[in-house]
Amino acid sequence: MIHFDGTRALETDRLILRKMCLDDTQSVFDHWLSDERVSDHRVSPAHKTVVDTKMRMEKIVNGYDSNEFYYWGIVLKDGNDLIGEIDLYNFDPSTGNCEVSYSIGYDWWNKGYGTETLKAVVEFAFIHMNVHKLSAVHNTDHPASGRIMEKAGMKQEGVIRHMTRNAKGEFKDCAVYGMLREDYVGQKGGDT
């Protein structure tokens, strides 16, 4: 059974993962949500105005009222920039499974931050929350996302053709990745 006690701050070598707040709105808009280089790999379109972002941020901040809401802003320890977001969602009480999704602002790509973030949330999901299985999906034309899943210990389970359609109307083939709690414990040598 999943242990739900809400979003809490996590720390890695270079990052703090923390709850988001309304004061983050402009950074979220500027750093990734308004940027098609990021949104082209997601289902939701890039935001055209910061008002769109403010409405989304209000939903996130209200979401923290629930212990079953897990949504982190990713902050650089060095300089305090908010560089991205990661969330756990689609919790299934019958299986104990859930999904993870994430975005990092384009200016910070390929510096290892995505991997560092995902590893921290994978550990939190399996060890703290007792999630049974974690899944994620990425567009096959954006292999960097699959790479960070692999580096976090997830395995590709298949490719689903035309699984999604982006805001530009383009169909996307998606690779589905998964990891069981027992995989995670096995990789850690059973010391969890």
Ligand SMILES: CC(C)(COP(=O)(O)OP(=O)(O)OC[C@H]1O[C@@H](n2cnc3c(N)ncnc32)[C@H](O)[C@@H]1OP(=O)(O)O)[C@@H](O)C(=O)NCCC(=O)NCCS
């Ligand atoms: C996926 C994403 C979070 C990666 O973040 P990141 O901070 O750049 O990730 P990292 O730097 O930790 O790792 C990127 C890896 O991809 C690799 N990579 C980059 N471009 C690549 C490409 N075109 N083909 C194959 N691998 C690629 C990098 O070399 C690196 O792997 P390495 O460490 O083995 O060299 C970021 O690209 C992003 O926000 N994308 C848009 C949103 C998205 O796709 N979300 C996933 C859907 S849930």
